[in-house]
Amino acid sequence: MRNMLILSVLAVGTLLVTGAVAQHEGHEGHNAPPAADKSAVTPAKDEMKGEMKGMKDEMKGEMKGEMKAKHDEMKGEMKGMKDMKDEMKGEMKGAMGK
DSSP, X not given: OHHHHHHHHHHHHHHHHHHHHHHHHHHTTOOOXXXXXXXXXXXXXXHHHHHHHHHHHXXXXXXXXXXXXXXXXXXXXXXXHHHHHHHHHHHHHHHHTO
16 A cells, blocks of 8 residues: 555656656747847837926926916905905994994
């Protein structure tokens, strides 16, 4: 029984080792493709970076303009509310007889 177990383990191990060797040998003939010429990619990449930066700067400018307009609008509303508050305060003082 013990001999059968050892023989089985030895057979499975042999099959695994020979399978791994055969698989490795099959890949030796295949070489990796040559590396791409990066010099052809660099100008296009730089151009894309420039375009993206331009778009980003343009969007920033638009957002700043929109934010300033909204700020000015809110500032005007706040001034109107303050003026109304001061007016009501004056009316209340007049009604109370100061």
